Amino acid sequence: MALQVGIVGLPNVGKSTLFNAVSAAGAEAANYPFATIEPNVGSVPVPDERLDTLRRLADSKRRIATTVEFLDIAGLVKGASQGEGLGNKFLSHIQSVDAVAHVVRCFDDDDIVHVDGSVDPARDIEVINTELLLKDLDAVTKRVERAKRSSKSGDKVAIRHTELFSRLEAHLEAGNVARTFEIPDEDAKEVAEVGLLTAKPMLYVANVGEGDLPDGNAHVDKVREIAAAEGAEVVVISAEAEAQIAELDAEERTEFLAELGLERSGLDRLIHAAYRLLGLLTFFTVGPQEARAWTVRDGSPAPVAAGKIHSDIQQGFIRANVIGYADFVEHGGEQAAKNAGKMRQEGKEYVVVDGDVIHFLHSN
Missing domain, CATH: 1.10.150.300 (Obg-related GTPase Ych/YyaF, coiled-coil domain)
Known part of the structure; x- marks a missing residue:
């Protein structure tokens, strides 16, 4: 199953706008509370340039990224835990996710109504956390x-x-x-x-206007202060800018990000923050048919990683032939890395490292 991240926050903080931008799933973004009742779900490929490099070196026919599922959960309001604004239903949606991305409004816009009449990140965070x-x-x-x-x-x-x-x-x-x-x-x-x-791992998403990228504003400083006290991470994004980025081709996207002072989109940074939050890493399987990325928890032994591909491979695990990503690239592919003595045979106790290129041997 893909990693699931629930996007939560008060109404009109930019959750659905962000969701639309990152998933192209067409979630309804309306200027009134409870525009979203059932959570919209969007599956997004995890950006990883290493996969492109591996595919090129192996001349693989297909590139298959690992994915993250974003759930756009309806805006919560004060009293949600007592059923206000269909709160009980909305809260139950959070139980199914692996991590929570709490979107906090950090932009001023008189045309977008705030449910409490003013922009105050500290108050907004307290409302959600209290519920x-x-x-x-x-x-x-x-x-x-x-x-x-x-x-x-x-x-x-x-x-x-x-x-x-x-x-x-x-x-x-x-x-x-x-x-x-x-x-x-x-x-x-x-x-x-x-x-x-x-108990869910949480990170804060400070939603700012495009002009406040990349570092944020005074509202974001308040979010950072609260997050620091909790040991949480803050990702500064502009849902408005993400909506524009989603419509651009690769070259235009790079230029637009540079204009905003960013190296990566908000989506990329949000996904990687979620990976850090959950202690996840990526390993690869590479061959002529496909180059593929897989997600596993940091500290996982080789058989558990094998189980991500298929339970039969985990059960019949014999050994793993492993080449580190840097060695695979340096030597220009699997065979050359093997000839250089860079392929290792690892057993059941081997702990997978981020970037490992692995071929699992198993009994039928």
């Missing part, structure tokens, strides 16, 4: 009550869970997000089953 926290607190409180009932019989696991979820409840009540709560390894699965929204 996510309240939803989590409700779920955890119910879990505490259930554990307490089960613990009356003397069940040791239920007693441990009562203590665990009571501590988590206090943590949330103090205004802390679930991702900053330390969970013992033996209880990780139990906590994960609750589906806590604030």
